[in-house]
Amino acid sequence: MKKIYLFCDQAMSTSIIAKKMQEVGDKHNLPIEVKAFSIKNLEKILEEENPNCVLLGPQVRHMLDDTRNRVEKYDIPVGVIDSVDYGMMDGEKVLKKTILLMKNYKKS
Template sequence: MKKIYLFCDNGMSTSMIAKKMQDVGDKHNLDLEVKAYPVRSLEKILEEKNPDCVLLGPQVRHLLEDTKKRVEGYDVPVGVIDSADYGMMDGEKVLKKTIVLMKNHKK
């Protein structure tokens, strides 16, 4: 199972896009778990849940470089959800871009 975890200030608004991404994954029988958390819990989630991908909500995009440093020892790709996709709550587009991010990270 691939674990894709989204982070924002409180994990509230990203939980909506996480659900839409999970719904798309379920519809296509993809073995994945998509959940949202507050960014302050990043280290705890990394240690306890071992995610395959970390995504930041557009509202915390300024934390990208800091987040990359925080996940260095975990070999996990980090990305920022596109603002337009986020605003439209387009779970399918966000999931597709996430899969590309994960594949490119493996190279």
């Protein structure tokens, strides 16, 4: 089971896209878990849940470098959800891009 965790300020709108991503994963029988959290709880979630990928909502894009530094010791990919895909709440596109992010991360 791959854990894909989304982070934004309050995890409100991000929880909607997380749900849509999970629905796409379930539809295709992918072994994934997609959840949304507040960025304020990043370290706690990393320690307790051991996610395989961290995504930031577009509204906290400015925190990307800081988040990469905070996540570095866990050796997992960190990305930002495309603002157009986010605005359209396109769970399928976000999930496809996330899977590519994880595959490409392992190659590097």
